[in-house]
Amino acid sequence: KAGVTQTPRYLIKTRGQQVTLSCSPISGHRSVSWYQQTPGQGLQFLFEYFSETQRNKGNFPGRFSGRQFSNSRSEMNVSTLELGDSALYLCASSLAGGANVLTFGAGSRLTVL
Amino acid sequence: AQRVTQPEKLLSVFKGAPVELKCNYSYSGSPELFWYVQYSRQRLQLLLRHISRESIKGFTADLNKGETSFHLKKPFAQEEDSAMYYCALRNSGGYQKVTFGTGTKLQVIP
Numbered sequence: 001k002a003g004v005t006q007t008p009r010y011l012i013k014t015r016g017q018q019v020t021l022s023c024s025p026i027s028g029h030r031s032v033s034w035y036q037q038t039p040g041q042g043l044q045f046l047f048e049y050f051s052e053t054q055r056n057k058g059n060f061p062g063r064f065s066g067r068q069f070s071n072s073r074s075e076m077n078v079s080t081l082e083l084g085d086s087a088l089y090l091c092a093s094s095l096a097g098g099a100n101v102l103t104f105g106a107g108s109r110l111t112v113l
Numbered sequence: 114a115q116r117v118t119q120p121e122k123l124l125s126v127f128k129g130a131p132v133e134l135k136c137n138y139s140y141s142g143s144p145e146l147f148w149y150v151q152y153s154r155q156r157l158q159l160l161l162r163h164i165s166r167e168s169i170k171g172f173t174a175d176l177n178k179g180e181t182s183f184h185l186k187k188p189f190a191q192e193e194d195s196a197m198y199y200c201a202l203r204n205s206g207g208y209q210k211v212t213f214g215t216g217t218k219l220q221v222i223p
Contacts, residue, residue, distance in 0.1 A: 042216045103158075
């Protein structure tokens with residue numbers, strides 16, 4: 001069974017640009033969550049999608065957005081990048097209800113210059 | 114609002130010594146608690162969860178609702194236990210909002 005796949009793995013952007021990150025969940029998993037991981041803040045919850053609907057949202061500005069497609073794949077977008085957006089962005093998938101265990105991808109490391 | 118606190122950023126112990134990684138939470142409902150671990154160059158993965166009441170790799174964690182704690186313990190640390198450990202809380206509302214603590218780096222000294 002393939003794991004959670006995130007692309008791209010690494011990317012470098014400059015301030016003011018925008019970025020789109022992609023996440024393909026484990027087959028059969030319908031819930032996808034996104035987290036921002038930084039050394040100082042740990043993992044901070046961005047949002048969670050289930051069946052193409054955003055069910056939960058963390059305390060991030062509107063520059064951070066996401067969506068989920070009918071095949072459960074998810075994307076997140078960050079517009080007008082700031083230096084502070086440099087982080088590892090983790091995606092996790094899970095079965096809705098039941099197991100409630102998050103399976104994480106390897107992450108997309110974003111560097112904003 | 115739900116909150117998870119891990120007071121120690123770094124915990125260094127000698128091999129063979131007991132380990133206790135502290136986790137306290139704040140949540141008004143009935144929470145589901147987890148410990149996730151991230152070994153060097155590996156993905157974040159589940160270590161254990163309180164509803165399973167099991168021991169994984171020698172680690173155990175007991176949910177203490179009175180003290181709102183979910184400390185992770187192991188009687189004898191091994192070098193391979195060195196990793197980043199995150200305590201996490203899932204709300205009981207049925208939706209997958211999982212809140213993580215800031216993590217504790219466990220360093221086992223040979």
